[in-house]
Amino acid sequence: MHNKDLLWIIDDDPILVYGIKKMLLSEFPEMNIETFPNGQEAIDAFHEALSGKQSLPDLLLLDLNMPIMDGWQFLEELLPLRPAKRLKIDILTSSIDPADMQRFDRIQKKIYHQLSYQNKPMTRESLVRMIAGTQ
Template sequence: MTLISPAKTVCVIDDDKIYIYGLKKLISIKQLSPNLMEFYNGKEAIDFLTDPENLNSLPDIIFLDINMPVMDGWGFMESFVKIKPQLGKKITIYMVSSSINDDDIERAKSISDITDYVIKPISPDTLVELFRLAA
């Protein structure tokens, strides 16, 4: 398996450090991206995205958890929709959750800026496919 070209910058927004560690390992093993950033809640990520100094290091793909402290995935999406026009870059967002609640799935699908809803844990094959779809 080789890097899907061009290399994507990946952002993981999740408060579960063990999950982030596992996802980073999987991305590394599958050689999907050498560039990975992590945030433990939506507010940290929004602060990063809105900082003009970070304009050249915006992610291509975001893996977004729903349930987090400070600002959850829904709050992140509300803020993201407002700042998206200023970013000047297409960012693919996958909402990733262990929730199989139909309300969560339908709510995510109703937000046009969310590309897909993915149930945790993400299998290696699914991860590779998500990167292909975002290419």
């Protein structure tokens, strides 16, 4: 991922979002970061991007447990959508539930986009490695 690439953070925890943004912008000062407090706002923005009204992100950091539309519902909404650009989606979750890992495995087999699963909390080093891995 390059400095000027677009990153979406989809997470309802404003303190976590603030921390991630602060860590990433200290390493990648020109990175464009957009945030969404739930999956519904993110999927609406995704549809706008598909219609050309805004850019698709290069990377999404996705929480699973959110109000209105959770991360799983967001991924289900993405399943039928195949933009020209294949996205990298990193699930960042505090869940250690084995059912979530099984669900991740099922969705990973069906989704067009590159999907990974990371446990919170994230360190600066692990975030930078994750971002650098998208270049």
